[in-house]
Amino acid sequence: MGCSGCRVRFNFGKVLSKVSVFFTMVLIFTYVFYCLTGLCDSAPRTLYSHQGSYYDTADDLRPSPRLLPDAPRLRNRTDSADAAQVDAPARQLPLHAADGAKKSAESNGIPVSNSFGTKRFPQALIVGVKKGGTRALLEFLRIHPDVRAVGAEPHFFDRFYDKGLEWYRSLMPRTLDGQITMEKTPSYFVTKEAPSRVCSMNCQAKLIVVVRDPVTRAVSDYTQTLSKNPGLPSFQSLALKNTTTGLIDTTWSAVRIGLYAKHLENWLRHFPLSHFLFVSGERLVSDPAGEMGRVQDFLGLKRVVSEKHFYFNQTKGFPCLKKPEGSSRPRCLGKSKGRPHPEIPSEVLQTLRDFYRPFNHRFYQMSGQDFGWD
Numbered sequence: 001m002g003c004s005g006c007r008v009r010f011n012f013g014k015v016l017s018k019v020s021v022f023f024t025m026v027l028i029f030t031y032v033f034y035c036l037t038g039l040c041d042s043a044p045r046t047l048y049s050h051q052g053s054y055y056d057t058a059d060d061l062r063p064s065p066r067l068l069p070d071a072p073r074l075r076n077r078t079d080s081a082d083a084a085q086v087d088a089p090a091r092q093l094p095l096h097a098a099d100g101a102k103k104s105a106e107s108n109g110i111p112v113s114n115s116f117g118t119k120r121f122p123q124a125l126i127v128g129v130k131k132g133g134t135r136a137l138l139e140f141l142r143i144h145p146d147v148r149a150v151g152a153e154p155h156f157f158d159r160f161y162d163k164g165l166e167w168y169r170s171l172m173p174r175t176l177d178g179q180i181t182m183e184k185t186p187s188y189f190v191t192k193e194a195p196s197r198v199c200s201m202n203c204q205a206k207l208i209v210v211v212r213d214p215v216t217r218a219v220s221d222y223t224q225t226l227s228k229n230p231g232l233p234s235f236q237s238l239a240l241k242n243t244t245t246g247l248i249d250t251t252w253s254a255v256r257i258g259l260y261a262k263h264l265e266n267w268l269r270h271f272p273l274s275h276f277l278f279v280s281g282e283r284l285v286s287d288p289a290g291e292m293g294r295v296q297d298f299l300g301l302k303r304v305v306s307e308k309h310f311y312f313n314q315t316k317g318f319p320c321l322k323k324p325e326g327s328s329r330p331r332c333l334g335k336s337k338g339r340p341h342p343e344i345p346s347e348v349l350q351t352l353r354d355f356y357r358p359f360n361h362r363f364y365q366m367s368g369q370d371f372g373w374d
């Protein structure tokens, strides 16, 4: 009795181990089949665990064969206050871009689910100028399905260059083939080392400079500093070395930034003029669609952003977007954009205007465009 019981238990154990071997084999075969059909890659990867192998170092400036829509949670951005005002809902991949990715992936016979896009170095940068209207331009561009941009200013080529190019690239949004990666940091235009550094990343980069009447720009710059430091001395005491002689203090950054010809000279040592587009900050306000047409042409993009995207907001006194990226509601830029300026004595403004005139004319000659600031 005891022995036959042992046999039954022994046979049952054998059957059980055969069944588990069978199921293990089935599982292995299913997994191998699943991988062979390319579906293994479909599981989302985290930025942190796959960073090393995820980036193809030889793929820096070339389109990647991977066609993967961006996962917003994987994005790595350093937010600035000004980006945060307009960026929060703009961080998701627009639906039309995701659709485009799906279509593109399907047409290539690649499973849609294993597409994430590639972090690339920017092919186009908005390099200046501070207070020129750079945020407005970037937000207008972000409506375009073929543009993906970092919301915050990376400040790589001026402040964080020692972090290295891979750090910089890690800040970029993922793009699909045919999409342009962009960033804006207005201080690049006045940073001596920026042109050579940008060139060492990509000498073919397209460079956009939003310029604005340097006198108004200086007042705008001063208004920003004053908003952070209400005890700031008057504009005239900072702009003029000597109020009686009217000597301008060119060491004050609010004045120095407006010497566009000087800064451009430095850039032209590294990039030909054909790589630049100068956007009029004034026209970006008076005719945003017209100026956006020029920008899209320069970037080789289809003219998608047009009149129908803008409306003039009477309260704000500026053009606003009917539908910013990732949102269905109209949106104006934040409070720090388009704020009232303090009144500056007219003779101080005139002194500044006279001071800038030769520099402006030189800049018109260099850029081949008359911005009409005089």
Ligand SMILES: Nc1ncnc2c1ncn2[C@@H]1O[C@H](COP(=O)(O)OS(=O)(=O)O)[C@@H](OP(=O)(O)O)[C@H]1O
Pocket (backbone or CB within 6 Å): 082, 129, 130, 131, 132, 133, 134, 135, 136, 186, 219, 220, 221, 223, 281, 284, 285, 318, 319, 320, 332, 333, 336, 337, 338, 339
């Ligand atoms: N559509 C729209 N809405 C609001 N503001 C607009 C717009 N278009 C251009 N501007 C002008 O942009 C000026 C701020 O320039 P920037 O964005 O380059 O400033 S910053 O350097 O990034 O701080 C900002 O300067 P201020 O008027 O002095 O605030 C605006 O005049």
